[in-house]
Amino acid sequence: MGAGPDPRLTSSLPLEFERVGADGRVDVQKRAIAEEVPVAIECNGLGYAVLMASPGDLLDLGHGFALTERLIDAADDLIDAEVHPVDRGMLLRLTLSARVAGRVADRVRHRTADSSCGLCGVESLEQALRPLPPRRARWSGEDAAVFAALAALDAAQPLGAATRAVHAAAACAPDGTIRRVREDVGRHNAFDKLIGAMLRERMGWDHGFALLTSRCSYELVEKAALSACPMLATISAPTALAIARAQEAGLELRVLARPDSLLRPVA
Structure with a gap:
């Protein structure tokens, strides 16, 4: 798959600031x-979405986004992915297999209909809360x-340490050992990048878990x-919908995770 330029080199920029102290001193x-x-994400030649993201690990983002958007079911459904710098941004071109190509056209048509017909909102709500797959593997670790x-x-988190402005998503082994980490200014993008990296490497969760530096939203539960x-x-709190969707899918949650405590939702 085409790698394009190494976008990790531009994930942060050194900029100058005037620091003003409480005593009035400026340096x-x-x-x-x-x-x-x-x-901009393009699937089989069709414009699909535009995300605001950190420009690193975009091939991982493409794979994870395609999976969590339900455009593909497995790594082999994504035939090619290419990153191209364009004016004021990046273009991520995805080529899906013929088996799943129809999903792209259906989703693009659905989005076009959304903008032209108020009645389509009913279908949009149904799409937003589609059934989730039941849990296929159980977490075998302990809260420790x-x-x-x-x-x-x-x-x-090298980018987080340098900027203090990005989220991280980590794949952890059952004992808590961190296996992979991806970072992004967006919490959804960070998780998609992690999922995409695992998909590209054919790496499973192996009874481990995901740790995110964000609140627990329903979108992250679905991913x-x-x-x-x-x-x-x-590390932050869940929404009520996130808890409900997790229970529907049989997904275990640990929220408000702090060095000395965490919360487990009670069914």
């Missing part, structure tokens, strides 16, 4: 600032693993369920 300092660019992963996560993740842990 100049440089900080690494996270990049955020429009990423979440605390272990939390303790190791900071050291696994976890669609990637067959057994358990999702987040």
Whole structure:
């Protein structure tokens, strides 16, 4: 698959700031600032979506996005992916297999209809809350693993350490060992990048879990369920819909994960 330029080189930029102290003193300092660019996603020649994302690991983003958008079911459904720099952003071109190509056209038609007909909102709501696949694997670890992963996560976030402006998504082993991490200015993008990296490497969750530096929204629950993740842990609170969707899919949640405590929703 075409790799294009190495976009990780532009994930942050050094910029100058004037630092103003409470005592009125002013000095100049440089900080690494996270990049955020429009990423246009094109599927089989059709414009599908535009995301605001960090410009690193975009091939991973393409794979994860295609899976969690339900455009593909497995890595082999994505025949090719290419990243191209364009004016003021990046173009991510995905080529889907003939077996699933019809899904793209159906979704594009549906989005076009949404913008032209108020009645289509009913169908949009049904699409937004489509049934989730039942849990295919069970998390076999203990809560101590979440605390272990939390303790190791900071050291696994180079972009976060430099900018303090991005989210991270980590794939963790049952004992909390961090296996893969992806970072992005958007929490959804970070998780899609992680899922995409695992998909490209043919790497399963192996009874482990995902740890996200974000709140637990229903979209992240759905991405976890669609990637067959057994358990999702987040450092911030969940929404009620996220808990309901997780229970529907049989996905275990650990939320408000802190170094000294976490919460487990009670069914």
